[in-house]
Amino acid sequence: xxxxxxxxxxxxxxxxxxxxxxxxxxxxxxxxxxxSGQVIAFAxxxxxxxxxxxxxxxxxxxxxxxxxxxxxxxxxxxFRRWAGAARGMTMKVSGELPRxxxxxxxxxxxVLRRRAATETDCERGGVxxxxxxxxxxxxxxxxxxxxxxxxxxxxxxxxxxxxxxxxRTRPSPRGRYPDxxxxxxxxxxxxxxxxxxxxxxxxxxxxRLVLLLDVSGSMAGYSRALLQFAHSASRMxxxxxxxxxxxxxxxxxxxxxxxxxxxxxxxxxxxxxVDWEGGTRIGDSVRSFVRDxxxxxxxxxxxxxxxxxxxxxxxxxxxxxxxxxLARLTHRIVWVNPLKGDPRYQPLARGMxxxxxxxxxxxxxxxxxxxxxxxALLPELI
Amino acid sequence: xxxxxxxGELVVALGQQDYLAxxxxxxxxxxxxxxxxxxxxxxxxxxxxxxxxxALAASFGVELVRLQCYEGIDAGQALYEWDYARQLLHIxxxxxxxxxxxxxxxxxxxxxxxxxxxxxxxxxxxxxxVLLIDEIDRADDEFEAFLLEVLSDFQVTVPEIGTIRAEVPxxxxxxxxxxxxxxxxxxxxxxYHWIDYxxxxxxxxxxxxxxxxxxxxxxAKVTAAVARLRQLDLxxxxxxxxxxxxxxxxxxxxxxxxxxxxxxxxxGAVVKDHDDMLLVRERLGALVGDPAGGNG
Numbered sequence: 228x229x230x231x232x233x234x235x236x237x238x239x240x241x242x243x244x245x246x247x248x249x250x251x252x253x254x255x256x257x258x259x260x261x262x263s264g265q266v267i268a269f270a271x272x273x274x275x276x277x278x279x280x281x282x283x284x285x286x287x288x289x290x291x292x293x294x295x296x297x298x299x300x301x302x303x304x305x306f307r308r309w310a311g312a313a314r315g316m317t318m319k320v321s322g323e324l325p326r327x328x329x330x331x332x333x334x335x336x337x338v339l340r341r342r343a344a345t346e347t348d349c350e351r352g353g354v355x356x357x358x359x360x361x362x363x364x365x366x367x368x369x370x371x372x373x374x375x376x377x378x379x380x381x382x383x384x385x386x387x388x389x390x391x392x393x394x395r396t397r398p399s400p401r402g403r404y405p406d407x408x409x410x411x412x413x414x415x416x417x418x419x420x421x422x423x424x425x426x427x428x429x430x431x432x433x434x435r436l437v438l439l440l441d442v443s444g445s446m447a448g449y450s451r452a453l454l455q456f457a458h459s460a461s462r463m464x465x466x467x468x469x470x471x472x473x474x475x476x477x478x479x480x481x482x483x484x485x486x487x488x489x490x491x492x493x494x495x496x497x498x499x500x501v502d503w504e505g506g507t508r509i510g511d512s513v514r515s516f517v518r519d520x521x522x523x524x525x526x527x528x529x530x531x532x533x534x535x536x537x538x539x540x541x542x543x544x545x546x547x548x549x550x551x552x553l554a555r556l557t558h559r560i561v562w563v564n565p566l567k568g569d570p571r572y573q574p575l576a577r578g579m580x581x582x583x584x585x586x587x588x589x590x591x592x593x594x595x596x597x598x599x600x601x602x603a604l605l606p607e608l609i
Numbered sequence: 610x611x612x613x614x615x616x617g618e619l620v621v622a623l624g625q626q627d628y629l630a631x632x633x634x635x636x637x638x639x640x641x642x643x644x645x646x647x648x649x650x651x652x653x654x655x656x657x658x659x660x661x662x663x664a665l666a667a668s669f670g671v672e673l674v675r676l677q678c679y680e681g682i683d684a685g686q687a688l689y690e691w692d693y694a695r696q697l698l699h700i701x702x703x704x705x706x707x708x709x710x711x712x713x714x715x716x717x718x719x720x721x722x723x724x725x726x727x728x729x730x731x732x733x734x735x736x737x738x739v740l741l742i743d744e745i746d747r748a749d750d751e752f753e754a755f756l757l758e759v760l761s762d763f764q765v766t767v768p769e770i771g772t773i774r775a776e777v778p779x780x781x782x783x784x785x786x787x788x789x790x791x792x793x794x795x796x797x798x799x800x801y802h803w804i805d806y807x808x809x810x811x812x813x814x815x816x817x818x819x820x821x822x823x824x825x826x827x828x829a830k831v832t833a834a835v836a837r838l839r840q841l842d843l844x845x846x847x848x849x850x851x852x853x854x855x856x857x858x859x860x861x862x863x864x865x866x867x868x869x870x871x872x873x874x875x876x877g878a879v880v881k882d883h884d885d886m887l888l889v890r891e892r893l894g895a896l897v898g899d900p901a902g903g904n905g
Contacts, residue, residue, distance in 0.1 A: 262797070264797060265797065268644065268646070268800070271644055272640045272644060272800075275639075275640060275643040275644065276615075276616070276636070276639075276640070277615075282632060282636075283616070283636065286616075286632065286633045286636035286637060287636065287640060289633065289637075289801070289802070290636065290637040290640050290641075290648075290800040290801055290802055291640070291800055291801075293801060294649065294793075294796035294797070294799065294801040295796075295801075296651055296787070296803045299803060393680070393681060393749075394679070394680045394681025395680075395681040395683060395749065395751075396681075407691075407693035407694075407697075408685075408691065408693065410693070410697075411691065411693050411696050411697060411700075411717075414697070414700060415700075415714065415717075421697070467789065481790065482790065517844070518844055522844065522845070523786050523787060523788045524746070524747070524786070524788030524789070525788055525789065548884075552844070552884075
């Protein structure tokens with residue numbers, strides 16, 4: 228056990244509740260959304276245990292304040308700080324803990340804003356390129372301001388993966404399954420005669436959409452536009468969407484992208500992508516997707532869209548092996564490659580040619596028009 | 610059995626059911642019991658999420674009511690359903706005059722024709738059962754919303770009968786394999802615990818408890834080999850359940866030691882993926898810790 232149980236926890240001071248609340252504050256500092264309801268549950272939990280036992284307080288907090296495996300590390304950090312502060316300051320913790328220097332993280336949205344602010348004045352006089360010209364401009368050549376304008380256009384894109392028949396049924400006169408409940412109800416009207424049997428039909432639901440975005444150095448000009456695209460996609464109602472970023476390793480950003488405000492969502496996603504603009508290991512990233520998420524059910528029957536230029540530092544054979552596994556799990560794999568926008572492009576990069584046999588559709592994604600084409604393609608992947 | 614007064618007591622009670630819970634799990638379960646909240650358990654496959662609920666029910670000496678979730682599960686399969694076939698038979702047996710009678714209708718939608726499904730059963734039994742909602746991530750969003758309603762108030766309304774409410778809420782264990790993110794609202798209702806792989810020493814104890822006929826030395830070797838397997842980069846790393854299966858399999862073949870030959874014969878109990886199998890077969894010697902086998 229991590230905490231020495233002999234050390235007296237500082238919670239036997241009169242201000243026990245204040246101290247417990249302070250842990251919630253620490254957790255929020257770690258970026259976790261901890262509501263008052265959870266803090267109340269935590270206080271109740273501690274009251275049901277022994278508040279002077281550090282282990283008890285630790286496990287009570289873990290059970291009541293977080294509800295996601297990914298948050299355990301952050302909880303441990305916050306708890307360590309909280310316990311340390313509680314000891315040193317004889318429990319006068321009520322929000323006066325030394326402010327931690329936040330680790331510097333790239334903030335694409337901030338960059339966007341800052342650059343947009345400076346460039347609007349001096350370069351372009353506040354006038355964006357017309358939407359139509361923008362539609363065919365390579366993302367890599369866009370100014371930050373143009374990217375921001377594109378974001379608005381992207382938000383209108385609708386990604387509709389093909390549908391599948393769900394197990395759940397709905398009433399339908401043309402259905403194949405008898406609806407006994409309704410039949411019985413209706414037969415009451417005719418004194419028990421089944422004059423008019425009711426039927427049910429299986430519902431249609433959209434398939435899950437999984438986006439795997441390459442954010443490595445060679446994709447730098449495109450990754451922000453693609454992340455913006457992913458944000459628009461994941462904010463659509465009705466389509467279950469999962470978003471992952473990868474460079475040297477894979478990071479899930481689905482939760483970070485949930486924010487309603489795009490710049491906040493992008494900032495949070497950028498924070499969680501550790502290797503923003505490092506090298507690319509596509510094979511390893513596909514493998515961790517398949518092993519940690521795909522096999523458990525996320526990829527089954529899904530449409531997986533991989534956005535990458537295919538410039539892989541890993542072994543092509545490893546990538547091919549992982550693509551085989553991925554192809555077995557999914558419904559369709561679409562590979563979006565910004566380099567394909569160049570008519571002279573040939574998929575000769577070793578990684579790209581290794582992956583290509585397993586890809587159902589190979590499309591370009593260098594400008595907005597090509598992403599629009601992708602959105603038109605998706606419903607066709609039946 | 611009376612409710613445990615501390616996490617330590619719960620550890621002992623579960624231990625009597627051959628379930629060895631660590632401090633974290635026992636504390637989370639204890640809190641779920643004392644706060645009357647459902648407990649959401651997550652963890653890799655085969656670490657004993659479902660077993661925890663079974664052991665809890667057994668230690669209380671009560672029935673385990675299990676709701677296995679799957680895609681498309683709806684209230685009819687989880688809560689209650691009318692026995693339509695019998696209803697129809699009953700209606701057709703009634704004379705026209707009798708069918709027009711209100712009482713006949715009432716009887717038709719009375720307890721006689723009600724088919725109780727797990728959730729209703731658990732609500733009616735209250736503290737007399739442990740409710741296990743297994744693999745909730747397999748159910749769809751609509752069902753989760755419905756479940757949230759049930760788990761918030763521990764009551765449901767059956768239009769034809771009325772509101773059924775659990776006097777004392779039953780202990781509820783919810784498990785998820787994280788194939789999709791659960792709604793925050795549901796998570797807020799629950800306490801949460803992530804079950805990790807046990808330490809090697811603890812895993813030996815678990816194997817000894819679950820497969821008492823396996824000699825201690827063999828159990829230790831099997832556990833060590835599984836620990837090595839988990840370090841290999843397998844697509845499907847073995848859980849504790851596989852460790853126990855493997856020990857059983859070796860015992861069934863009459864093996865008393867784990868060597869390359871016996872491991873090769875029983876590998877299917879612990880490695881369940883073709884590619885993994887190829888990878889492991891190359892390294893059998895190192896896996897069973899057999900110096901003669903080289904290090905693969």
